[in-house]
Amino acid sequence: xxxxxxxxxxxxxxxxxxxxxxxxxxxxxxxxxxxxxxxxxxxxxxxxxxxxxxxxxxxxxxxxxxxxxxxxxxxxxxxxxxxx
Amino acid sequence: xxxxxxxxxxxxxxxxxxxxxxxxxxxxxxxxxxxxxxxxxxxxxxxxxxxxxxxxxxxxxxxxxxxxxxxxxxxxxxxxxxxxxxxxxxxxxxxxxxxxxxxxxxxxxxxxxxxxxxxxxxxxxxxxxxxxxxxxxxxxxxxxxxxxxxxxxxxxxxxxxxxxxxxxxxxxxxxxxxxxxxxxxxxxxxxxxxxxxxxxxxxxxxxxxxxxxxxxxxxxxxxxxxxxxxxxxxxxxxxxxxxxxxxxxxxxxxxxxxxxxxxxxxxxxxxxxxxxxxxxxxxxxxxxxxxxxxxxxxxxxxxxxxxxxxxxxxxxxxxxxxxxxxxxxxxxxxxxxxxxxxxxxxxxxxxxxxxxxxxxxxxxxxxxxxxxxxxxxxxxxxxxxxxxxxxxxxxxxxxxxxxxxxxxxxxxxxxxxxxxxxxxxxxxx
Numbered sequence: 001x002x003x004x005x006x007x008x009x010x011x012x013x014x015x016x017x018x019x020x021x022x023x024x025x026x027x028x029x030x031x032x033x034x035x036x037x038x039x040x041x042x043x044x045x046x047x048x049x050x051x052x053x054x055x056x057x058x059x060x061x062x063x064x065x066x067x068x069x070x071x072x073x074x075x076x077x078x079x080x081x082x083x084x
Numbered sequence: 085x086x087x088x089x090x091x092x093x094x095x096x097x098x099x100x101x102x103x104x105x106x107x108x109x110x111x112x113x114x115x116x117x118x119x120x121x122x123x124x125x126x127x128x129x130x131x132x133x134x135x136x137x138x139x140x141x142x143x144x145x146x147x148x149x150x151x152x153x154x155x156x157x158x159x160x161x162x163x164x165x166x167x168x169x170x171x172x173x174x175x176x177x178x179x180x181x182x183x184x185x186x187x188x189x190x191x192x193x194x195x196x197x198x199x200x201x202x203x204x205x206x207x208x209x210x211x212x213x214x215x216x217x218x219x220x221x222x223x224x225x226x227x228x229x230x231x232x233x234x235x236x237x238x239x240x241x242x243x244x245x246x247x248x249x250x251x252x253x254x255x256x257x258x259x260x261x262x263x264x265x266x267x268x269x270x271x272x273x274x275x276x277x278x279x280x281x282x283x284x285x286x287x288x289x290x291x292x293x294x295x296x297x298x299x300x301x302x303x304x305x306x307x308x309x310x311x312x313x314x315x316x317x318x319x320x321x322x323x324x325x326x327x328x329x330x331x332x333x334x335x336x337x338x339x340x341x342x343x344x345x346x347x348x349x350x351x352x353x354x355x356x357x358x359x360x361x362x363x364x365x366x367x368x369x370x371x372x373x374x375x376x377x378x379x380x381x382x383x384x385x386x387x388x389x390x391x392x393x394x395x396x397x398x399x400x401x402x403x404x405x406x407x408x409x410x411x412x413x414x415x416x417x418x419x420x421x422x423x424x425x426x427x428x429x430x431x432x433x434x435x436x437x438x439x440x441x442x443x444x445x446x447x448x449x450x451x452x453x454x455x456x457x458x459x460x461x462x463x464x465x466x467x468x469x470x471x472x473x474x475x476x477x478x479x480x481x482x483x484x485x486x487x488x489x490x491x492x493x494x495x496x497x498x499x500x501x502x503x504x505x506x507x508x509x510x511x512x513x
Contacts, residue, residue: 014512041448041455042508049505057459 004051004077004084005070011046012066015039025067033066047073053080085179086161087129089120090211091168093137094192098391099234102409102427102445103349103366105489108136108144110168112364113332113347114238115245116253116297116315122172125252127164127179133157135211139488142481158208165196165215171230173248185218186225194229196222234397235364236389236404242347243294243330246313250274250295260298274312278302294329317350334367336474344379346405351474362403366410366428368470377420378438379405387423393442393496399423409445411467427493429463429486444497446490453504454497460490 002010005025013020016033029035035043044060047053047069053076063069077084091097091108100109110120117125124132133151136144141153151157162180169192177184177195185196193215198206205221207213232238256273260281268275270291277283278300286306289296294313298304302316307324315332316322322333323340331343334350341354344361348354352365356373363377380403381387387404388396406420409428418434420426427445435452443449448457464486468478 037458038450041450041457045453045455045501045505045508046512049509057456058461061458 004074005067007050008066008070008073011050012043015043015046023066027066028064051077051082051084053077053082085129086131086133086157086163087124087127088133088135088163088165089123089168090135090165091137092211096190096192101391102407102425103235103364105428105445106140106410106485108134108168112238113334113349114242115332116249119168119232123166123170126172126175140485143485146479146481155209158214159203162200163198167192167194169231170194171232174230183222184225185222186229187219188231194231235407236399236401239345239347239362239364239404240401242332242345243313246315246330246332247294250297250313253297323355361405363405363408365408368411368467369408370413372414372416372418374416375414375418377406377424378422379403381422389423390425390442393444393499428489431457431463444500445493446497447500453507454500455504456501
């Protein structure tokens with residue numbers, strides 16, 4: 001099974017219409033990947049759908065990079081008892 | 085005699101959502117005044133107290149001079165308890181007399197007249213206790229008591245109620261300022277222009293088919309046409325509006341475009357072109373330019389409305405527009421389907437197509453789906469800004485009430501958010 005980070009990259013690529021191979025953990029969603037505000041909301045929704053979790057909007061939108069998103073999601077999955 | 089208006093958190097209360105989510109049902113408007121004002125006038129009460137759902141009590145205390153949710157007010161006087169849903173016009177019960185209670189077929193108390201000497205036999209430490217004990221102990225009133233049952237009842241009765249309220253107000257003439265050339269059609273005795281109200285040149289007031297009441301401090305800008313029956317609230321501004329018959333516009337609104345047989349509670353803006361028909365709009369709403377609602381289906385069949393996001397209710401009317409909750413904002417070009425329910429504190433970006441008929445409270449409707457958006461904190465910040473612009477304070481009590489409304493409205497919102505995520509995923513696959 002793909003790692004959380006790989007799945008985060010896959011979702012990010014799909015939403016932002018980028019090549020997954022070009023996305024690095026240190027990339028900032030907005031500054032490096034060009035995510036606009038509506039796309040940030042869409043990313044949160046798609047992460048929730050991908051992992052079957054519920055995220056609190058303020059906390060989720062405060063996450064800025066791909067790598068920190070993967071860590072944040074791993075934490076949420078643990079909290080909500082979702083196996084990844 | 086003390087009049088006790090009550091609005092309990094019963095199952096049927098949802099019938100007045102989304103506009104009653106943040107206020108007692110008796111504050112809703114029909115005609116020139118609120119349902120509560122009509123009840124007080126009909127009963128002739130000077131001593132009035134209120135009981136509202138607990139979560140809105142602190143906010144309503146800030147807005148009202150009455151004693152609110154105070155069980156001490158349930159003692160020491162003859163009491164007339166009246167449900168906010170009771171129609172004032174047909175309420176012909178003597179305010180004092182032997183104790184008597186009326187309930188509807190769903191077990192909702194409609195009124196309870198309780199003689200002071202009977203209070204000792206009843207539970208008076210809460211409104212629920214008093215009603216339940218009166219239900220057991222007091223004789224029943226067996227006649228039918230007429231009630232308002234849904235928000236759209238208010239919309240559909242608005243034109244008739246406007247005419248009755250104008251007659252009851254007994255005012256006609258001009259206490260304001262009318263600039264020439266302006267035109268009044270129909271009888272001048274069917275028009276009232278209040279103190280400090282200003283009617284600019286090139287305005288037509290058409291009272292041929294019903295009266296027009298322009299309240300204190302209202303401004304009617306050029307190229308506005310107002311058809312009676314109509315009420316324009318205090319300090320509201322019409323901006324070249326096509327204000328067709330049957331509108332009640334509350335205080336401090338900005339209204340342009342075409343509006344027909346609609347009620348706007350107050351402090352809301354529909355500044356630009358776009359059609360609003362057979363709608364009820366709450367407070368602090370902003371309808372972006374060209375926001376339009378349908379109020380008639382193409383097959384002329386009765387309009388249904390979903391109050392819970394699942395079960396359509398047949399309104400029995402061919403014309404019902406949108407029900408729009410407080411603090412909701414729409415983008416330019418938003419199109420609402422016939423009989424739409426648009427929750428409170430929602431933020432809506434139009435898609436160019438008619439939107440789903442149910443948009444839950446606190447929804448961020450973006451990219452054609454309901455999302456969590458930037459969350460409720462951001463919506464609260466916007467509400468605070470909007471209220472501040474009209475010298476109103478977003479208080480801690482307001483915030484606590486809206487936090488509770490967020491919880492009350494969670495289920496249909498989460499359903500819509502999940503559906504939205506699936507739709508987005510399908511779009512992106």
